[in-house]
Amino acid sequence: MTGALIGLTVSSPVIALPLAVASHFVLDSIPHYADDERVPINSKIFAIELAVDALLCGLLVLALMARTPDNWFVPSLAALAAASPDFMSIARYLRGIRRGDTSKDSKYTIRQFHTRIQNESPKAWPVEVIWALGCIVLLARAT
Numbered sequence: 001m002t003g004a005l006i007g008l009t010v011s012s013p014v015i016a017l018p019l020a021v022a023s024h025f026v027l028d029s030i031p032h033y034a035d036d037e038r039v040p041i042n043s044k045i046f047a048i049e050l051a052v053d054a055l056l057c058g059l060l061v062l063a064l065m066a067r068t069p070d071n072w073f074v075p076s077l078a079a080l081a082a083a084s085p086d087f088m089s090i091a092r093y094l095r096g097i098r099r100g101d102t103s104k105d106s107k108y109t110i111r112q113f114h115t116r117i118q119n120e121s122p123k124a125w126p127v128e129v130i131w132a133l134g135c136i137v138l139l140a141r142a143t
Contacts (some may be wrong), residue, residue: 001135002027003082004060007075008068008142016074020082025117028085033128034120042097050093057083067143085114
């Protein structure tokens with residue numbers, strides 16, 4: 001949702017897309033929910049969480065299309081750009097499903113940086129709720 005807000009606020013994709021990617025790393029450094037101990041990457045619960053996230057992203061794009069038919073593309077692209085750093089975990093996710101290998105080790109500098117800045121905790125779910133509600137309010141006002 002943060003990427004969509006950036007895309008709605010900054011109309012130029014040349015500026016909005018890098019800002020959206022950067023926002024991902026900034027937000028990952030703020031405490032947020034994750035529970036790798038109880039919800040391993042190769043579990044059904046994790047797969048359900050991914051499916052719900054994908055569904056919510058799709059609904060966001062549909063809402064943008066419906067509410068701002070002349071200005072939905074850049075915000076949708078920015079939302080995708082904001083989520084894109086997590087796409088680096090796709091290989092790890094697939095390894096986890098196939099072989100049970102859920103290690104976070106990586107030889108890629110960006111992935112190592114991403115792992116280092118993560119501030120995840122099962123107790124940080126209120127941050128997620130507050131951020132989501134704030135984004136929903138701002139998105140409703142911006143569209």
